[in-house]
Amino acid sequence: MKLMRLGNRDEAKTPCILDAGGTLRDVSSIVADFTPTTLSAALIETLKATDPSSLPAVSADGKRIAPPVAQPRNIWCIGLNYSDHAAEAGMDIPSEPILFNKSSATYCGPNDPILYSPRMTKLDWEVELGIVIGTAALNITREEAMEHVAGFVLVNDLSERAWQLERGGQWVKGKSYPNFCPTGPMLVTPDEVGDFNDLDMTLDVNGQRMQSGSTAKMIFDVPTIVSYMSEFCQLEPGDLICTGTPPGVGAGMKPPVWLKPGDEVRLSIQGLGEQRQAVVETSGGRP
Template identity: 65%
Template structure:
């Protein structure tokens, strides 16, 4: 299944794409895609003939976040061998874990916000894991049964805050709109092999990142099992699994985002995103 939400912010319609790619309104069955409804989504919707449900036009429509607000956003650092080499860092022997504030979560095409205090605003295309079932001490064998699906994430980062200001990475990861997510959540059986998906990111039409999830050091099942050793994973939790090489920090010389830049990114089978960098003072909702 492929889940997405369409409509104005705060009033999105939850939809599932049918076999022809038509978005079908499932609000009458599940209400919305929330941490509370996620555990039974696939079971409830598998009993429905999608063709009998109302079609929702995607032309000129706003694509919202693919689910409502997650309780937690976890991230894995340096999880691509080629990115670790780019950063000049040793390959981790265990997943490097950090958090993003839940307030970073936003729609896939929402703007990236630039603060005048930023000097090294960077991009990261990432495979996102959406947890579908609560779990603690989940074995690697059982881990995929705890995944609702996969999505596209831009793990936007302010490198000066992350690396030059001391303390933990979270400071460079938690500004508003630093986690554009979507457009889709795609279930594992629909994705196929999540360890062999091509991914890319452009800035102003210039290719910056070209990668594949096969260079991930820790795959999806390993990450879910590992995190569940330390915490209860809840339905709707989002896990950002790391980025391939080509981030601005790794360029020679380094290259960072400025107001007016346009970032486009995507992952095979999971859709694409486009964001424009705007001055935070023009973000009237902040």
């Protein structure tokens, strides 16, 4: 099952499923929206049992693709979770997952602009596999973890490296500018993703391939991450967990390469769709 939402920011969204033929189907007769409150195993089963041809077809032409689930309660991240990225960063492979958060204002649609502040100097990209929690999880085992996962999404975990690494404090400072977490275009359920431990990942900047990796290089896999996090906090329905990035980030280039206004970023993960973002300078709020 592939879940999508259409609609502008601060307006009601149209919840859709993408059928096997690639047609979007409006499911608002079944659920008003995909939210942390409505997202559930029961809803997914209801959608799977519904004949897509019985639902109205809808076109995305000229419409904003919203994140596939409405605003999550929490956005979690795992740092240095790819062995080849840790080597690129010159850091030791962590013995336990490195956890941090992103501000809720980072959450945006897959093609929304990347906002560039005049105070930024080292804006960087990170293609990542995102986990969306389906049912609350607290103190669960690794074997139970997938029972709590609604599906997977494509994420760009944008980072301002000077703020993250040179301004003191925790990483969250360089991870939390508005629109720093483009998510989507779709949420894909685990049964349709297939082997989420071996998905190809790519990211291009201005048409040049920067990142080319695979989730097979993750140090801590999806069940391990979900189980591990549930020891310290309760994962809530709709929560997004960004699971780390492969090598090829701007900070790892020699010399480093940073995003600037006018740049275009395109990224994809096998089976999860593609994002396309323009870097836009702003000194005010989100467009």
